[in-house]
Amino acid sequence: MGFAGAMVVAMAVDALLGWPSRMFAWIGHPVTWLGKLIAAIDTGWNRASDPPALRRAAGVAGALLVIALAVALGWMLQSLLPSGWTQIALVGIFAWPLVALRSLHDHVAAVANPMLGGDIAAAREAVSRIVGRDPDALDEAGIARAAIESLAENASDGIVAPVFWGALFGLPGILGYKAINTLDSMIGHRSERYEAFGWAAARIDDVANFVPARLTGFVFVLLAQRRSEALSCMTRDARRHRSPNAGWPEAAMAGALGVRLSGPRIYHGSITNEPWLNEGARDPLAADIGEGLTVYRRAMLLLAGVLAILAFA
Template sequence: MGFAGAMVVAMAADAVLGWPSWLFARIGHPVTWLGRLIATVDTAWNRASDPPAFRRAAGVAGALAVIAVSIALGWVLQSVLPWGWIQIALVGVLAWPLVALRSLHDHVAAVATPLQARDIAGARDAVSRIVGRDPAALDEPGIARAAIESLAENASDGIVAPVFWGAVFGLPGILGYKAINTLDSMIGHRSERHEAFGWAAARIDDVANFVPARVTGFLFVLLAQRRLEALSCMRRDARRHRSPNAGWPEAAMAGALGVRLSGPRIYHGSVTNEPWLNEGARDPLAADINHGLAVYRRSMLLLAAVLAILAFA
């Protein structure tokens, strides 16, 4: 955890500044740069005319190449920085755009605001920006459920995981993780095009998120008002989720709020019959999104405090 202090700097910078729109307009964002690299590899190496075994092998090679380039870039940047606390501060500044602390909060809060005002159309539009399911089919509980699930899962993928790997390895760790996570989001799904080519991206992402997902779940448990219910729900239901990792923070959040999450949903016109997390509890409403955001804020503050203690230990 030699770079724990750098991750505190990154979290603080993102909490205060986010990623300013004027900066995005001028230079984009590191994740969009990664996205362009992955899209190039996907176009060049993922050929529909190739047999599935060849496409899977190409996907393995492509994923490893993108990850290796990202790690190498992080190592080069980190190696030219001065030693000591100056290095820690500069690593934190360079890691800042890779921690989605504020943007996650703002995107989820943007769903709660119109939903509380009974503006279902506005809430559907806001939630469509953070989830892949069909927003037209969502009522108030469905919108609230989608927002809370996105908050819980992305707290792990967008903050805890990059901070964890950044604290362990510095810039190579956080850049490598963001490459893994972006690969999974772009090609790691089971579509006809990416069933074979994206196999490695999905498996590598599962490994990279194994520890952070469980850390996130326990952070939610510790900072929930219903601690015992959150712990019980996480232990009972986390493994019922379709993802080996997302179920941990989502089940913990479901128990923390006393609501049921997951369950059947519609993707691209097709119903997927996912099991419920915290089955038997009530459906979430707009107010529960704000309660979930409160748990999220407290959990991220605790994470930053633990990292600060490790930095000074």
């Protein structure tokens, strides 16, 4: 955990500033830069005319290339920095755009606020920015469920996982992780186009998130008011989720709030029958999003506190 202090710096700067819209308009964002590279590889290497074995091999090569470039860039930047606490501070500043702490909070709060005011149309518009399911098919419970699920899952792969790898390896760790996560979000889908080409991206992401997802779930349990219910739900239902990792923070959050999550949902007009997490509990409402955000804020404070202790130990 030699770079734990740097990750505290990154979290603190992101909590204060987020990623300013002016800066995004000026230079974009590191994830969008990665996205352009991945899109170019997808366009050039993922050919529908190729047999599945060749498309899988191309996907493996493309994923490894993107990850290697990200790690190499991180290593070069880090090697140019002075040693000691100056290095820690600068690594934290370079890592700041890769920690989506404030962005996640603000996007989920943007769903809760109009719901509390009775504006379901605005809540649907806000939730459509953070989930892929059809917003017009969502009632109040569906909107709340989507927002809470997004909060729980992205707390893991948007903050805990990059901070975890950054604390271990500094810039190579956090940049390498963001490359892995962006690859998965863009090409790691079970669809006709990406079943073969995105196979490696999805499997690597599963490995990279294995520890952070479970760590996030246990932190949610630790900070929940319904601690025993959160622990019971996580240990019972996490493995029922379609993802080997997302079920841990989502099930922990379901138990912490005393609501049911996951379940059937509609994507592009088709119903996907997912199993319930915390089946038998009530459906979530707008107020539960706020309670989920409270658990999230406490979890981020605890994470920063533990990293600070490790930095000074």
